Amino acid sequence: xxxxxxxxxxxxxxxxxxxxxxxxxATHGREIMPMPIEDDLDETLGVPSRQEAFAPQSPHADLVxxxxxxxxxxxxxxxxxxxxxxxxPVVTIAVPSGDWTMPIEQAVRICALGxxxxxxxxxxxxxxxxxxxxxxxxxxxxxGSASAHRPDKGNEGVGEAIQSGQAVIGIATxxxxxxxxxxxxATEYRIAIRPLDPSALALVVETVTGQVxxxxxxGVLASSCDLTDLRLSVHANRGAxxxxxxxxxxxxxxxxxxxxxxxxxDMHGLGEAxxxxxxxxxxxxxxxxxxxxxxxCETAVLLIGPPGCGKTQFALALARSTGLPLLAxxxxxxxxxxxxxxxxxxxxxxxxxxxxxxTPCIALIDEIDSFGDRNSFAEHHxxxxxxxxxxxxxxLDGAASREGVVxxxxxxxxxxxxxxxLRAGRLDRHIRIDLPGTxxxxxxxxxxxxxxxxxxxxxxxxxxxxxxxxxxxxxxxRRARGLARRRPGSALTAAxxxxxxxxxxxxxxxxxxxxxxxxxHAVAAIARGAQDEIILSVQATGGLSTISLDAASFxxxxxxxxxYLVIALAGRAAEEVMLGEVSAGAVSDLAEATRCAVQMExxxxxxxxxxxxxxxxxxxxxxxxxxxxxxxxxxRLNAAYERAxxxxxxxxxxxxxxxxxxxxxxxxxxxxxxxLFAGPPSRDVHGAPxxxxxxxxxxxxxxxxxx
Numbered sequence: 001x002x003x004x005x006x007x008x009x010x011x012x013x014x015x016x017x018x019x020x021x022x023x024x025x026a027t028h029g030r031e032i033m034p035m036p037i038e039d040d041l042d043e044t045l046g047v048p049s050r051q052e053a054f055a056p057q058s059p060h061a062d063l064v065x066x067x068x069x070x071x072x073x074x075x076x077x078x079x080x081x082x083x084x085x086x087x088x089p090v091v092t093i094a095v096p097s098g099d100w101t102m103p104i105e106q107a108v109r110i111c112a113l114g115x116x117x118x119x120x121x122x123x124x125x126x127x128x129x130x131x132x133x134x135x136x137x138x139x140x141x142x143x144g145s146a147s148a149h150r151p152d153k154g155n156e157g158v159g160e161a162i163q164s165g166q167a168v169i170g171i172a173t174x175x176x177x178x179x180x181x182x183x184x185x186a187t188e189y190r191i192a193i194r195p196l197d198p199s200a201l202a203l204v205v206e207t208v209t210g211q212v213x214x215x216x217x218x219g220v221l222a223s224s225c226d227l228t229d230l231r232l233s234v235h236a237n238r239g240a241x242x243x244x245x246x247x248x249x250x251x252x253x254x255x256x257x258x259x260x261x262x263x264x265x266d267m268h269g270l271g272e273a274x275x276x277x278x279x280x281x282x283x284x285x286x287x288x289x290x291x292x293x294x295x296x297c298e299t300a301v302l303l304i305g306p307p308g309c310g311k312t313q314f315a316l317a318l319a320r321s322t323g324l325p326l327l328a329x330x331x332x333x334x335x336x337x338x339x340x341x342x343x344x345x346x347x348x349x350x351x352x353x354x355x356x357x358x359t360p361c362i363a364l365i366d367e368i369d370s371f372g373d374r375n376s377f378a379e380h381h382x383x384x385x386x387x388x389x390x391x392x393x394x395x396l397d398g399a400a401s402r403e404g405v406v407x408x409x410x411x412x413x414x415x416x417x418x419x420x421x422l423r424a425g426r427l428d429r430h431i432r433i434d435l436p437g438t439x440x441x442x443x444x445x446x447x448x449x450x451x452x453x454x455x456x457x458x459x460x461x462x463x464x465x466x467x468x469x470x471x472x473x474x475x476x477x478r479r480a481r482g483l484a485r486r487r488p489g490s491a492l493t494a495a496x497x498x499x500x501x502x503x504x505x506x507x508x509x510x511x512x513x514x515x516x517x518x519x520x521h522a523v524a525a526i527a528r529g530a531q532d533e534i535i536l537s538v539q540a541t542g543g544l545s546t547i548s549l550d551a552a553s554f555x556x557x558x559x560x561x562x563x564y565l566v567i568a569l570a571g572r573a574a575e576e577v578m579l580g581e582v583s584a585g586a587v588s589d590l591a592e593a594t595r596c597a598v599q600m601e602x603x604x605x606x607x608x609x610x611x612x613x614x615x616x617x618x619x620x621x622x623x624x625x626x627x628x629x630x631x632x633x634x635x636r637l638n639a640a641y642e643r644a645x646x647x648x649x650x651x652x653x654x655x656x657x658x659x660x661x662x663x664x665x666x667x668x669x670x671x672x673x674x675x676l677f678a679g680p681p682s683r684d685v686h687g688a689p690x691x692x693x694x695x696x697x698x699x700x701x702x703x704x705x706x707x
Contacts (some may be wrong), residue, residue, distance in 0.1 A: 098143030268443030270437030308469030360404025466667025467537025520574025
C-alpha cells in the first residue's frame with residue numbers, strides 16, 4: 001500500500017511501527033499454554049486445539065486506528081517521540097470524542113511509552129509497575145463522564161510525578177475542561193488526534209484483515225467514521241472488501257440524521273447566509289483532507305430573521321451539504337427535559353453539548369434570545385437565569401474549541417441576547433436572513449411544486465407572494481395539493497395554486513390601513529437621515545415592516561432614542577393623519593415605544609429630574625408600582641408622537657406614494673421605498689372608511705442596534 005505524506009513531512013512509517021508493537025503486545029498477552037487434559041477434552045469434543053485458539057491475532061480495529069492517528073500526531077511534533085521514550089515530558093492529547101480516550105491511552109502505553117515504562121493511572125492509582133529498572137509515567141485518561149473529571153482533581157499527583165521525574169500525560173476531548181489544572185499549565189507538548197482520513201482507514205483495514213483494500217473512502221465519509229463503526233465492521237473474518245462494505249453502510253446510515261431534502265446549493269432566498277454556508281462546506285472539505293486547520297474555518301454564526309425566513313432550513317441544508325449530523329437544541333427543550341429545575345436544565349444542556357463534542361456535527365441552538373441578557377433579568381429570577389446564561393457561555397467556549405463542531409444560533413430578536421454570547425470567539429458572525437425576493441420565491445415555489453406545473457410561468461405568481469416567507473410558500477403549496485386531492489384523478493393546476501393563495505383575504509379597507517401604517521414607519525425611518533434597511537409588505541393576514549436601524553449612525557444619544565420612538569409611533573400617526581382615526585393595530589408599537597421610554601427615564605441617564613440614577617434593567621421596572629415614572633414616560637411618548645404627526649403631515653405626499661405602491665404591489669424593497677419617498681407628489685389615497693374600527697393584525701419588527 002502506498003504511504004501517504006501528511007503536511008509534506010510525515011509518512012506512515014511510525015504508524016506501521018506502532019502497529020507492530022500492538023501485534024507484539026497482543027501475542028504476548030495470549031501466550032498461555034493449555035494443560036494436556038484440555039487438549040484431550042478438545043479432541044473428544046471435536047473442537048480446534050487450544051494451541052490453535054491461542055495463535056497470534058491482529059489487534060482490534062479501534063486500537064489500530066488509535067495507534068495510527070497517535071503516531072501521526074507524535075511524528076508531526078518535533079522531538080516528542082524521543083522525549084516520550086527517553087525523558088519525562090508533560091503532554092496533553094486532545095481526542096475527537098470520548099470514545100477515543102481509552103484506545104489512545106492503550107496506544108500511548110503500548111506504543112509511545114513502550115514496555116520499558118511503568119504506567120500509573122492518575123485517577124485510580126492502578127499501575128502496571130514491573131520493577132525498579134522501569135521508567136514511570138502518570139496518565140490521566142478522562143472522557144468527561146465522571147464527576148471527578150474536572151480541573152481541580154488530580155493536581156497533587158501531577159506535582160508529585162513531575163518532582164519524581166515521571167512523564168505526565170493527559171488525554172481528553174477538552175483538556176482545559178476535564179484534565180487537572182496543573183497538568184494543563186505545565187504542558188510542554190500539546191497534540192490533537194485528528195479524525196480518520198482515507199489513508200488511515202485503509203491502513204486499519206489492511207492491518208486487521210491482512211488484505212490491502214481495493215478502494216478507499218472519500219474524505220467526508222472517512223472523517224465521519226467513529227471507533228464504534230470500526231469495532232462493528234472491521235475484523236479478519238470479513239476480509240478487506242467485506243469490511244469496507246460493512247463500514248460504509250454503517251457510516252452512511254449514521255452520518256446524517258436529516259434525511260433527504262434540499263442541499264444548501266439548491267436553496268433560494270438565503271442571501272449572505274448561503275454564501276457563508278457554501279464557503280464553510282468547502283473549508284470543511286479542506287480540513288478533512290488535512291489541507292487547512294480547523295481553527296482557520298469560520299464555524300460559528302448567529303442567524304437573524306423573522307419567523308419562517310429559513311433559519312432552521314439553512315441548518316438542515318448545511319448538514320446535508322457537509323454530510324454532518326444536525327443536533328438541534330433550545331432552552332425550552334432543555335427546560336422541558338424534566339421539571340425545569342435549575343439542575344435538570346443545566347444537566348440537559350450539558351448532555352447536549354457533550355453529545356455535540358463527541359463527533360463532528362452541526363449544533364443548532366434555536367431561539368437563543370430566550371436565554372436573555374443578564375443586564376435585564378428581574379430580581380426574582382436573576383440567580384436562576386444568570387446561571388443558565390453562564391453555563392451556556394461555558395459550553396459555547398468548549399464547543400468552539402472542539403474540532404468538527406459547527407455552532408449556529410438562531411434568533412428573531414438579536415437585541416435581547418446577552419452581549420457575552422455574541423463576543424469574539426463565540427457567536428461573533430451575525431447574518432440576517434431577510435424575506436425572499438421575487439426570484440427567490442420563484443425558486444422556492446419550483447422546489448415545493450416538484451414536477452407539477454412544469455410549463456407554468458411562476459414569476460407573476462411569485463411576485464404576488466412578495467412579503468411571504470419560505471414557510472408561507474410551503475404551506476401554500478400544501479393547501480393547493482389538498483384542493484387538488486379533492487378532485488379524484490386530477491393533477492395540481494394553476495387554479496389550485498391561485499385558490500390556495502386567495503384564502504384568507506385581507507379586506508380592501510384593512511389592506512389600505514395596513515399600507516398606510518407600514519408606510520408611516522418607512523417615512524419616519526427615512527427622515528432619520530441614516531441608511532436604515534427598510535422592507536415593507538402587506539399580506540393576507542396584515543402588514544409587516546422590517547426596519548434594521550443603521551448601527552453606524554446610532555450613537556445611543558438621547559436624540560437617537562427619540563428618533564427611534566418616532567419611528568415606532570409613526571404607523572399610528574400615519575393612520576390618524578390619513579384616515580382620521582387610529583386602529584388597535586399599533587399595540588406592539590406602543591409596547592415597544594413604552595419599553596424604550598422607560599429605559600430612557602429609569603436606566604439610560606436621560607431623566608430630566610434624576611439623570612445620574614439608574615434603576616437597573618427595564619425588566620425590573622413595574623410602572624404600576626412606580627407611578628412617578630408614568631408622567632415622564634408619557635411626556636416622552638407624547639413628544640415623540642407629536643413629532644411623528646408633524647412628520648406625517650409634512651411628508652404626506654411621500655406617505656401617499658409609498659402607501660399606494662404597497663397597497664397595489666403588496667411588497668416593497670428598500671430601494672423602492674426610498675425612490676417613492678423622493679418621487680413627485682401623487683394623488684390622494686382613496687377608499688378608506690372614516691369610521692372604520694376594525695383592528696389590524698400586524699407583525700411589525702423594529703430591530704434597534706445591538707448593545
